Amino acid sequence: MTEQALQVQEKKELAQKGEKTVPARYYVPATDIYEADDALTVVMEVPGVDRKDVEVRLENDELHVEARLDVSKYDGMEPLYTEYNIGHFSRTFSLSQKIDQQQITAALDDGVLTLTLKKVQEAVPRRIEIK
Amino acid sequence: MAFAFTDPFETLFNFQQALDQLRASAWLEAGVSGQGAFPPLNVFRKDHDIVVIAEVPGVGKEDLSIEAKGNAIRIAGTKRIAFRDGTSVHRRERRNGRFDRTVTLPIEVDAEKIKAECRDGILAIFLPRAERDKPRAIAIN
Numbered sequence: 001m002t003e004q005a006l007q008v009q010e011k012k013e014l015a016q017k018g019e020k021t022v023p024a025r026y027y028v029p030a031t032d033i034y035e036a037d038d039a040l041t042v043v044m045e046v047p048g049v050d051r052k053d054v055e056v057r058l059e060n061d062e063l064h065v066e067a068r069l070d071v072s073k074y075d076g077m078e079p080l081y082t083e084y085n086i087g088h089f090s091r092t093f094s095l096s097q098k099i100d101q102q103q104i105t106a107a108l109d110d111g112v113l114t115l116t117l118k119k120v121q122e123a124v125p126r127r128i129e130i131k
Numbered sequence: 132m133a134f135a136f137t138d139p140f141e142t143l144f145n146f147q148q149a150l151d152q153l154r155a156s157a158w159l160e161a162g163v164s165g166q167g168a169f170p171p172l173n174v175f176r177k178d179h180d181i182v183v184i185a186e187v188p189g190v191g192k193e194d195l196s197i198e199a200k201g202n203a204i205r206i207a208g209t210k211r212i213a214f215r216d217g218t219s220v221h222r223r224e225r226r227n228g229r230f231d232r233t234v235t236l237p238i239e240v241d242a243e244k245i246k247a248e249c250r251d252g253i254l255a256i257f258l259p260r261a262e263r264d265k266p267r268a269i270a271i272n
Contacts, residue, residue: 004228004229005168005169005228005229005230006168006169006210006226006227006228006229006230007168007169007226007228008168008169008170008171009224009226022144023141023144024143024144024147025144025147030224030225030226031222031224031225032212032220032222032223032224032225033220033221033222034214034215034218034219034220034221035218035219035221036215036217036218037217041215041218043225045188045189045225045252046188046252047186047187047188047251047252047253048186048251048252048253049251050251069143071142071143071146072142074146074175076177076178077175077176077177077182078175078176078177079149079150079153079173079174079175080153080156080158080159080174080175080176080181081153081155081156081158081159081163081172081173081174082150082151082153082154082155082156082173082174083154083155083171083172083173084150084171084172084173084186085147085150085151086146086147086150087143087147088143108251110187110188110189110190110191110249110251110252111186111187111188111189111251111252111253112188112189112252
């Protein structure tokens with residue numbers, strides 16, 4: 001992969017069905033999704049979020065991820081100059097594959113949340129032998 | 132505290148509004164290079180000191196280099212994204228690449244005491260104001 005100069009991605013504010021009822025702003029985390037034969041990997045950028053403040057739910061083939069920011073870390077800080085805003089992160093995906101609920105794993109490193117969603121056995125493509 | 136209890140959402144919302152109001156404020160004057168370049172920076176005051184905070188998700192300590200010269204702070208590094216082989220990409224929103232930007236602060240900084248921390252994808256640089264630059268209360272005779 002060539003290394004180009006990195007541009008800033010303006011944070012996208014959450015605007016979708018199922019809007020939040022609280023006034024605070026939510027942001028949509030930048031996400032990569034890739035698929036292997038046996039699993040789907042979802043990689044999300046949630047800078048500043050603690051491990052304990054991440055919530056991942058899977059229901060009705062919808063994957064909900066909510067990552068909350070601990071604003072108390074900013075106690076006593078008076079902004080002087082800003083280029084970005086902060087807020088909780090929230091995103092929902094409709095999954096087209098059957099996922100094994102029991103086998104979802106999550107890891108959080110350097111503000112990057114990696115979810116590995118194992119497909120249920122029947123959804124794994126099988127190679128059919130031709131006799 | 133002024134209230135018996137505070138709603139954390141209220142706190143966040145008020146803080147978000149405060150951050151919005153200072154979007155690219157004049158405080159740094161011409162002291163910021165490459166506005167709109169990565170990483171986006173927020174500058175705060177905490178007591179007498181200045182804290183520069185940047186969001187650098189996916190950038191580890193080893194991929195970052197922070198340099199200070201006088202009042203200028205240089206933040207450079209590389210953001211890498213590892214893709215596994217044998218997968219098909221459905222969605223690609225994260226970006227990778229090099230970055231390099233410099234901020235010049237309009238105050239005097241004690242270069243010896245600058246500290247930087249990088250945790251959970253947040254880079255925080257603590258810049259203590261130089262003792263001789265701190266405002267002094269003048270006694271009125």
